[in-house]
Amino acid sequence: MTVVRRNLFKPFSSLTFLTPQKRLKSYTPQFKSPSKYCYNLNFRSSLDSNFDEKEKNTLNLNHPILQKVDACCNLAQFPQIHAQLIILGLFQHPLAASRVIKKLSSLPNGLNLAVSLLEKLEEADAFMCNTIIRSYLNQGNPDSGLVFYYHYVIGGCIMPNHYTFPLMIMVCVDVGSAVDGEKFFGVMPQRDAVSWNCLIDGCARLGDVIAARECFDRMPNRNVVSWNTMLSLYVRCKEYDECVTLFDRMMKGKVQPNEATLVSVLTACGYLCRLDRGKWIHQYIENNRRIKPDVLLYTSLLTMYAKCGDMDMAKNVFDSMPEKSVVSWNSMIMGYGSHGLVEKALETFLEMEKSGKIPNEATFICVLAACAHSGKVLEGWWYFDVMHRVYKIEPKVEHYGCMVDLLGRAGFLKDTEELTKEIHMKGGSALWGALLSACHTHSDIQLGEFVGKWLIEQKPKDIGAYLLLSNIYAAQGRWEDVDKVRKLLKDKGLHKEAGCSKACFGESELDYSLKDGSIHKRNMIHSMMRQISSQVKLSGSEMAYQCDT
DNA sequence: ATAGGGTTAG
Secondary structure, X not given: OOXXXXXXXXXXHHOOOOOHHHHHHHOOOOOOOOHHHOOOOOOOOOOOOOOOHHHHHHOOOOOHHHHHHHHOOOHHHHHHHHHHHHHHOOOOOHHHHHHHHHHHHHOOOOHHHHHHHHHOOOOOOHHHHHHHHHHHHHOOOHHHHHHHHHHHHHOOOOOOOOOXXXXXXXXXXXXXXXXXXXXXXXXXXXXXXXXXXXXXXXXXXXXXXXXXXXHHHHOOOOOHHHHHHHHHHHHHOOOHHHHHHHHHHHHHOOOOOXXXXXXXXXXXXXXXXXXXXXXXXXXXXXXXXXXXXXXXXXXXXXXXXXXXXXXXXXXXXXXXXXXXXXXXXXXXXXXXXXXXXXXXXXXXXXXXXXXXXXXXXXXXXXXXXHHHHHOOHHHHHHHHHHHHHOOOOOOOHHHHHHHHHHHHHHOOHHHHHHHHXXXXXXXXXXXXXXXXXHHHHOOOHHHHHHHHHHHHHHOOOOHHHHHHHHHHHHHOOOHHHHHHHHHHHHHOOOOOOOOEEXXXXXXXXXXXXXXXXXXXXXXXXXXXXXHHHHHHHHOOOOOXXXXXX
């Protein structure tokens, strides 16, 4: 791929503008049209560009030929439209050409043809180029977007406009090039909020959240999308606390949140189990007519309730939804499954099927996880099979992960081992950890030792396997082996971060860490755990709290 | 014509 870099860093006013004829000659077409539709674009009728200046300004937007362009829905209809445009003398009309390029780029396989058509125009403009670049971007082909920009916009001396730059920042981000993205930001004649917002999101997508925040803090005129961009990127990189904190600042600064804002914050509240904040946002939605909840907002609201364990409220929101998406159903199944209401989870799945919504990959992860939590081995196998056989979903590593977990917890270690080996052959090595965990739960020391040693060999920097292996030894009282594993960890300079829990009581929060020296906190938490444990025992569950003070 | 939003095991 050759990238023409000339002129990029010159101020645009200093570009020499070529005459249209020269410009046409300077093009070397790189984009082949599909042969099926490769009719002669070089044909020019004498009527081709005979519209006068008056007509140029007053072309009726409802002109029958433009309506025909809009209605065109496949490439096969296009040669006829093209011919009519030429006969009407409208082929070179900028307005007509823009409509044609926009339509062509949206048709399957039409993008190459749109580019060939642009080459034949005497006056291609920024709008047309932006349309084509955006289509490359949307089709997951940012490289071609970049080549197009250098070749046709820079090479063809078409003046980019303020729509071009944000687009090019996104192109560079998708290509994975921070440097080019910053250069585009650097050469922009004026930087509006849109380009700043693209830059912020671009930094985050390239993995630099700190830089994104710096841009956000530095930018002069933030709008609601700037805040939303920042909130959503915090959610994407799992910095939920940051998301809520920034939302507080937003509200203090009297910036009016919109639907997208609330979606991000609700998602963060769900992961943080901040039911109080989530409820506050629910109230906010109901008290502000300005907010028009759509499927996305309703779904994030019910997901928040589901993650916080309030399944009644989740169900209320779910029932009130005028329209439900696959994601809404998935969230309900996930909520029921992870709060021990397995029957409800499976019932919801059946209702989903009845309602005609087609389950997706994520649905089956929720269903299989629900089966795993409750030890429903047969049901798990059944749904695993339904997924493949009925819904034609190829099981992914995640699905196998649920199955290994399901079989492992239930103690079917032999099946688990075989399944893990099978997946390993298919290239997924991530499941050995789950198998090792199952060995620990069911005290299968022989298999556990084998898998643990193997895992440590494979992933010497991953501390998970060391800890599980050492726990397996400890459970057998093999303290010498425990010491060996611990020493191995120490020799490699690895150490485990102390675990940390957080509990919220109304307005107050309590952080608790094992390395925490506060005896008072520790005693308080252990006594509370004992109380919970005795209540669990009374309710007939086998689960009990082991407290080692 | 441009920028921002929901689900996924252990």
